[in-house]
Structure formats: structure tokens, C-alpha cells
Amino acid sequence: MIIGLGNDIVDISRVDEKLQRRILTEEERKNKGGKITKEYVAGRFALKESYFKALLRGLSGNSFQDISFLNRIDGSLYAMHHRYKPSRNGLYNYIHASLSHDSFAFATVVLEKLHGKVFLGIGTNLGNREENIQKTIEKLSEISKVLSVSSIIETEAYGKTDQPSFLNCVVEIESNFAPDELLNELLRIEREMGRVRIEKWGPRIIDLDILFYGNLVIKSDVLTVPHYDFENRIFFVKPMYELAPNFVHPVSLKTVREILDELENKASKSKS
Template identity: 55%
Template sequence: MIALGSNLGNRKANIETAIEKMKEKGLSIEKISTIVETEPYGYVNQPKFLNAVCLANTSLSPRGLLETLLSIEKEMGRKRTRKWGPRIIDLDIIFYNELVVREKDLVIPHPDAHNRFFVLEPLCEIAPNFVHPVFKKTVRELLDDLRQRK
């Protein structure tokens, strides 16, 4: 499952372009959530985001998927100037089946997904019963937990 976000330029077109580029690079997109507008996270002094989540099938390894997503971001002109800063496109691996990966530059499940409404709400739309392999809770349960904490 891959989260998509954009807050620069034509945000909706950026998300749609990223999905098309994923397809061109061999990912099979099975489901796409509704695109939602959200407040910035982390660094808040920036434009609002559009966010979505997609369910994709791939024969790529987790590392291969990360490299593919980073190449799409680069092709689309993403510049990394500030942590959580404005961006044309952001593509994050949230889950890769039930795998748990802990490497220096690759952590799956995404280490902060359970704290982000802009990930959990669209994810709940397309995969509410998916069980987080670390927390052993469904996406719906994680979203309910987050709502109770905020």
C-alpha cells in the first residue's frame, strides 16, 4: 500500500500522474482511495495537501519498490529541501503485504502511519481490515485509536 501526497502545483494532476507512472513501471494498481485535502503535517507553514492511498501489486522487492517510487518523485521534479516541507509529489510505502523491514533508509510498515489521519482515513476506505503486522490491529482499529488520542 502506497500513500501519495502533493501540495504544490496542480495537486490532483500530480497524484494522477504518479499513479500513471507507477503503472508504466510495472505496478498493478488494484484500488485507489478518494483523494482528500488535508492540513500539513510536521512543518505546518505550507499549502494544504491532497492525499490518497493505493493498493498496488508488484513483483519488485521492497527495496526495488522504494527505488522505483523515488525515481518517480525525481522524474516529477521533487526537491528535498526541508523535512516534511512542500512537495510536488510524495510517495511512501505504508505496508508491503505483512512484511516488517528495518533498514537504515527503508522501514516497513511506515513508522508514523498510525499517527496520520491523511494515511489512515484513505487507507480505511480501501483496506479497513488489513492488520498492521507490528501492532496487530486493523487499519480501522488504528484509525479509531488515533481519533481517541486527538
């Protein structure tokens, strides 16, 4: 379902490069690399104006620093949220953006809500691990609709290896919360399950991670989505492959199937 649509057009010749201080985020400056041009500033201005229009909010209550529009290595465009705001029409979990240049910069942004497409990782290596996972899924079902649950797999501890092995699975939910709100709910569930954060990568009764929130890319002080190390963690990738093998990572544009193949090939080479 389309939640919002916005477009904007900017005359590049009328843009002052000094506007970059107001328009561009630090991520966008780094992404550009070389000299910041009028064309680049005009394009980001048009994209952000389009985004605000898609939110049905205009600039009121929003900031040009709330979102970055970045280019992948192949030049394709994606958005990175630094502060997520729902549209006046509701939550969205997909954002689509396009930009064209000539003497004008023309941008379009579409916000979309697709059913489900929010994937969470669950891990545990203390106590009754199977029971921990079951209780956690029950708690998740109290705050959001659980659409699918992968098989449970057992893997050795990652990062800090001198601890018991983990049971892991992935669930897909229909989120009733914005990403930061969902994070707060997951932290609450962890606390209710008895999790105490003492040591990074240490043993834990339960661990809940937001792996993906649709195709949104989020980088804020409290949240990074997709999970920053998803593509290296077999205990995320393998269960998610079971649920959504063709799901596309919004930054690398690799499917979960491709990511799993790469991990398994790497593991096979390391053994030979």
C-alpha cells in the same frame, strides 16, 4: 500461494551461549532484555535456519544478521528483515513463523505471496495537486498493476505546518519489485515529477511512501516498513481504511479500522 517452507530442530543442551555473537542481531539482543539463555539462542538459530530453507537457498549467500525474530509485548513472534531476499520461487510479501521449546527448539517458517497487499501513500501540496496525483498513479501503473485507489482527502500539513495543505490518497498495487527495488522506483518517479528534497517535511510536488508490504517488517539503512509513523497520520489511515479496513498492522496487530477509531477518538477528546 506458498513460496517457501522451512523447519529446523535444535537440541538446546548442545548450544553454547557464545554462539549468540554470530546468531543474534542487535535487535534480538535488545528484544530479549535480560540474560541471553541457551533456549533463546537455540530458538533464533532454528528460526533462521528455517527461514534460509524457506528461501531454498540454505546459508549460502545469507547471513544470520539478515533477519531478526522478535517478540511483541504479548510474547507473539514476528520477523524483521534487515536485508530482503526473494525465494528461489519468487517474491513473497508475507512471512509466518512459529517456535516451540522443550528440550529441543523446533521452528517453522512459511513464505507466502498474496495478491496485492502493498500499499503506497501519495501526497502533494505544490502546483496542480489533483494533476500531480493523477500523473503519479499513471507512472505507478507503468511499473506495477494498480489494484485500487482511495478517495483523495485534503489535510493540513503535518510536522511543519507553515505551508499549504496537502491532498493525499492511498493506492494498493501488485508489486513486481522487492521492497528496496520498489523504493528505488518510487524515488525515480518523484524525481521525474520534479521533486527536489531540500527541507525535511517541507513543501513537495509529490511524496510517495511505502506504507505496507504485506505483513513484512523491514528495518534497513534505507527503508523502514511499515511506515514508522503510520498510526499517527490520519492522511494515511483514513484513505487506507477505505481500501482495507481489516488489514492488520504486522507489529501492533491492530486493524486499520481500530487505528482510525483511536485517531478519531483522540481528535474528538482534544476538541472537547
